[in-house]
Amino acid sequence: MKDFWRGSGYALLGTTPEGHLVVTNDFLRSLLMRPELAPVNESGPQELALHEALMAQPRMVVDAALLDAIEDPDARDNYAIWLRFRERLLAHPTLEASYAALFRGEGVDVPPLFVHQLTQILLRHILGARATAMQARVAEMLFRTQRIAIQDDGQVMAADEETVERHAVAANFGTLGELLKHGGAPIRAAELDVLHADAQERYWDRDESHDLVISLNHGQPALDALCRVLERWVKHFLGTPVRIQPEKEIDEEQWVWHVGLDAVSSSVLNDLYQGHEVAADRMAGMLCLFRLDFEEPGAMRAGIAGRPVYLAMGMDADKRLKLKPQNLLLNLPLARSD
Structure with a gap:
């Protein structure tokens, strides 16, 4: 059993009887000690006072007057961002629910670095101490x-x-x-x-x-490991077991649903599904294709139960791969979405 990613803040969180994560005051304090908020030599007395007060009571109400009193405008902006993030974290009883809610509505309104930290923490929890x-x-x-x-x-x-x-x-x-x-x-x-x-x-x-x-080639252990991680991600959040495996090509007769794991593959899959011609350079960016099957077809939308969901990931023109695991939480054809 391995303990890993100790710097993520995972150990500071609580858990519910159902195995979901709960935000604690110590976790909020750890966020206050990030470089963006930790006091520096140049910090003014009002900034120092607010930081000290929040460390003592991480959930205290910070009104506009307290925020406006911060001397440095960059520090003032950073605290405003942190307070908005805190609001998002505490809006739901579990971290899983708060995380999923970040991507609904009009879009994410917290910095990517916070989203990435939450993703890491949730993965650490889902993988557990027995991860390979x-x-x-x-x-x-x-x-x-x-x-x-x-x-x-x-x-x-x-x-x-x-x-x-x-x-x-x-x-x-x-x-x-x-x-x-x-x-x-x-x-x-x-x-x-x-x-x-x-x-x-x-x-x-x-x-x-x-x-x-x-x-990331077919037959290499990394792709198999990624499939297992994504299966556990879906099961933890959505409560339904799925099987994911690398695929060579899409069976056109079976193709009723797809989910891109990043912006590049989402765009390409959408165009292919709609019958649009896709330029060779865009196709070259497609790195991997996967097939997802629900172990319980009844968990899928009526009319497509038992059919596979195709997943893909692709790199952009700068050869960057930016996966968005939240896409699996938002875009799978679940029965309750009808």
Whole structure:
């Protein structure tokens, strides 16, 4: 049993008897200690007083006068953003419900970094302490942008974008492939280690380094691990068991529903489904196709019960993969959506 992603704040949350997460005062305090809000030498007395008061009572009401009194305008804006995020967190009895609610209505109104932190925490909870190393690594793809490199031998490699850029800035040259581009020309390649099936345990010593590369080719363990993670994600939030597996192509006669796991694949799948011609460069960005089947067909909308749901993920023109696991919570054809 492994404890991982300790810096996410997961250990500060409570749980309900049903196994869902609950926001605690200690978790709210941890958010107040983020770099955007933690006091610095230049912090004024009003800012310091508010921070101290919130650390003592993280759920206290902060009226407009207290907020306006903060001396630094950037700090004032940061507190306003934090208070809006706190409101979203506390609007529902569980973190799962608050997370799902972020994506309904007129759109997300909190910074992506907060959304990514919540996604990581929820994945940590869903995976539990018995997650395999490969499952933990592929789960990172759901809250951290990946940079994709397609090698000469056809290997499709995914590396953490932030790590790749950090290595490039440090002039850490290597041979993995063209992971960074600027103006269409390669500038540096990052020297990163590949997480192989026979050496997965190395992940646990580097779980917060985000410096292990994985192969996204069919037949590789990363895709199987991603399927298992997505199955558990759906089951935890929606309460219905599903089976997900990599697929080579879409069976046109079976195609009644699809969900893109990112903006790129959503656009391509929509165009294909509507019979529009898709340019070759857009098709080239499609990295993986999956088939999702409901284990209980009655959980699906009437009329399409028993039919598969096709999923896909794709990279953008800059070879970035930005997965949106919330798409599976919002767009599956559930019976109760009728």
